[in-house]
Amino acid sequence: MNQTNQARTQLGGTALPIKKKRNPERAREERAFWYFISPWAIGFLLFTGGPILASLFLSFADYNVVDSPKFVGLGNYTALFQDKLFYKSMSVTFYYAILSVPFTIICSLVLAVLLNNKIKGQAVFRTLYYTPSIVSGVAVSFLWSWLLNPDFGVVNSLLSQWFHIKGPGWFTKPNTVIPSMVLMQLTSLGGTMVIFLASLQSLPSDLYEAASIDGAGRLKKFFKITIPLISPVILFNSIIGIISSFQVFTQAYVITKGGPDWNSYFYVLYLFNTAFAQFRMGYASAQAWILFIVIFLLTMLSLWVSRRLVYYEYDSKQ
Structure with missing residues (x-):
């Protein structure tokens, strides 16, 4: 790969990008991070982020819990x-x-x-x-x-x-x-x-x-x-x-x-x-x-x- 890059450089071309090997220890740490944070992330999406987006939609609708929401624009x-x-x-x-x-x-x-x-x-x-x-x-x-x-x-x-x-x-x-x-x-x-x-x-x-x-x-x-x-x-x-x-x-x-x-x-x-x-x-x-x-x-x-x-x-x- 290094010889190929040197040859392309000498000929005026662009060197090919060298792929770096991913550190296995770092990959394990990243996976562990996502595993540990997943309960919070899931809880946030279900119980905080989701209701926030739902309230934004409902603010443009007429909704009384029983009937389906009816879009009213800026009426509210x-x-x-x-x-x-x-x-x-x-x-x-x-x-x-x-x-x-x-x-x-x-x-x-x-x-x-x-x-x-x-x-x-x-x-x-x-x-x-x-x-x-x-x-x-x-x-x-x-x-x-x-x-x-x-x-x-x-x-x-x-x-x-x-x-x-x-x-x-x-x-x-x-x-x-x-x-x-x-x-x-x-x-x-x-x-x-x-x-x-x-x-x-x-x-x-x-x-x-x-x-x-x-x-x-x-x-x-x-x-x-x-x-x-x-x-x-x-x-x-x-x-x-x-x-x-x-x-x-x-x-x-x-x-x-x-x-x-x-x-x-x-x-x-x-x-x-x-x-x-x-x-x-x-x-x-x-x-x-x-x-x-x-x-x-x-x-x-x-x-x-x-x-x-x-x-x-x-x-x-x-």
């Missing part, structure tokens, strides 16, 4: 943008996200900073703060509905006995129902807090030592060193928080059912009622794709805004 989307409940549920969800995401980020970061200090029983405190985040959302919703009950709730009882203040209506008043939902985030800060804690523990100590020598105090070191260095983690948690806030469902379904006066009628609750109470699967599929587009655009907007706010240690532009 046209009707959706003329639906008052669509705008109401979307405004409620946006309002919740605006309050919930900053509240979660700030509280989680404060807890992470406090738990990052070397004190006795540090592991115990970390476990205590993380444990509520793994409790079922239904159980947490029932707990908060009892704590914030305006008639016999613990919070209003303490406000009345200790401070002689009449507690608010919490979940029963239109102006307090969303802030009450946001307050429930206090029991789900564990995951975000752990991510912040891991990022804080990876920060180089020499920067803080140099800042101390220059006379910088704790607050200055926090805002000038800590915040810039963990800004990628803040961005990550913010995006995850935005996605989670637009998918909130359990609290409203268990506690308020969308009330009072539709002021906790979240978009996913609206989608759920459309699909499983009214069996309008085509319309619900259109709602789901609108939700996907909104979350995608907000994620892209967050990434675009973060270009000047997020510091990357190995960014060549820095």
Whole structure:
């Protein structure tokens, strides 16, 4: 083969491609990879990828589960943008996200900073703060509905006995129902807090030592060193928080059912009622794709805004 290539090259021709022998060990590793990943791949295609494509098709059809789907084109989307409940549920969800995401980020970061200090029983405190985040959302919703009950709730009882203040209506008043939902985030800060804690523990100590020598105090070191260095983690948690806030469902379904006066009628609750109470699967599929587009655009907007706010240690532009 080499002699043939040399001869063709000398005559001005193109050398024939030389076939490389496939390494048997590498071939076995590739087969093993596909064998091990096949359960996930099959499960994804059957239970995730397939339903996603089916919902895209159904979003252009009139489908009530019983009868066959009937293609209606953009009829579902046209009707959706003329639906008052669509705008109401979307405004409620946006309002919740605006309050919930900053509240979660700030509280989680404060807890992470406090738990990052070397004190006795540090592991115990970390476990205590993380444990509520793994409790079922239904159980947490029932707990908060009892704590914030305006008639016999613990919070209003303490406000009345200790401070002689009449507690608010919490979940029963239109102006307090969303802030009450946001307050429930206090029991789900564990995951975000752990991510912040891991990022804080990876920060180089020499920067803080140099800042101390220059006379910088704790607050200055926090805002000038800590915040810039963990800004990628803040961005990550913010995006995850935005996605989670637009998918909130359990609290409203268990506690308020969308009330009072539709002021906790979240978009996913609206989608759920459309699909499983009214069996309008085509319309619900259109709602789901609108939700996907909104979350995608907000994620892209967050990434675009973060270009000047997020510091990357190995960014060549820095």
